[in-house]
Amino acid sequence: MIYLASQSPRRRQLLEQLGVPHALLLPDDADAAEALEAVRPGEAPGTYVRRVTRLKLEHAMRALAQRQRPPAPVLCADTTVALGRAILGKPRxxxxxxxxxxQLSGQTHRVITAVALHAADAVHEAASESRVRFAPLGEDDIAAYVDSGEWQGKAGAYAIQGRAAAFIAHISGSYSGIMGLPLFETARILRAAGAQ
Incomplete structure (x- = not known):
């Protein structure tokens, strides 16, 4: 059994797909957890997503100790959308x-997901980078998608597994990584840590 320190239902679903038994380890203060995602000036997208994932893992390890729950490996992940060096986080x-x-309309962007696992006093990390090309979007397409509310809480304002799939002309990389938990990389670090 591992702890998943994430509020994302997609990450829970993907861990279930791997057959990994898990329990949620959610932050007491969701606003404080969101504050960990602040971008530093000039920070590159890959550096940003790895740093935020490590911060979330540290936050989760403190929460685990404070709650006096049984010890088990702790898994964290973070996903960002990058258009060039610009980081498109969760829309306000x-x-x-x-x-x-x-901005994404008719463009190719990167989706970077970092994963970190704390197990047996060691941290195992991995990252996945995928490229996604959006078809050109009309204002009606954008308005209908925004009205759906699906953009809420999503990096880059979209979810590939939802209605936005109709906008995506091509992907190269990890579909599960674009969803928020790259299964190949996650399985690899779980095996390396003896947690799968």
């Missing part, structure tokens, strides 16, 4: 979501 509101979708 519907206007921000629409602006992000306009």
């Amino acid at each position: 509101d519907a206007q921000d979501a629409a602006a992000m979708l306009r």
